Amino acid sequence: MSIVSNIALISINATMAVQIIxxxxxxxxxxxxxxxxxRLIMAERKEHLKRIEDDIxxxxxxxxxxxxxxxxxxxxxRREGLKIxxxxxxxxxxxxxxxxxxxxxxxxxxxxxxxxxxxxxMKKMRAEMEAEAEKLATSIMEILLNRRLS
Numbered sequence: 474m475s476i477v478s479n480i481a482l483i484s485i486n487a488t489m490a491v492q493i494i495x496x497x498x499x500x501x502x503x504x505x506x507x508x509x510x511x512r513l514i515m516a517e518r519k520e521h522l523k524r525i526e527d528d529i530x531x532x533x534x535x536x537x538x539x540x541x542x543x544x545x546x547x548x549x550x551r552r553e554g555l556k557i558x559x560x561x562x563x564x565x566x567x568x569x570x571x572x573x574x575x576x577x578x579x580x581x582x583x584x585x586x587x588x589x590x591x592x593x594x595m596k597k598m599r600a601e602m603e604a605e606a607e608k609l610a611t612s613i614m615e616i617l618l619n620r621r622l623s
Contacts (some may be wrong), residue, residue, distance in 0.1 A: 615621055
């Protein structure tokens with residue numbers, strides 16, 4: 474009895490060389506058709522994401538700069554508004570002081586005119602009262618003396 478034992482699972486022959494060549498061709502084709510384009514697309518996406526991130530960083534920086542400018546402009550506007558308000562208040566106070574001064578002058582003028590008119594009326598009344606008093610005194614004396622005074 475003869476036992477032939479074949480332990481080798483892989484035998485090296487021409488089919489193995491053909492299979493290796495087919496495998497290498499397949500790897501080359503897969504690399505050429507799938508892997509390189511995928512790597513290019515991945516690189517483009519990575520570059521695109523990098524540009525987007527850079528744009529975001531730049532936009533945030535610009536946003537901070539604009540916020541600072543707006544804050545400065547707002548502060549300047551508030552200062553200008555406060556200055557204008559103070560100027561208006563000062564102008565209003567000056568105008569009010571002028572109006573009050575004119576009113577006081579008019580009051581003083583009216584008081585003077587009224588006092589002059591009152592004094593004139595009092596002089597006239599005194600003159601009339603003196604004349605009346607003289608007539609009355611004469612009448613009383615005539616009545617008391619029972620005779621006519623000339």
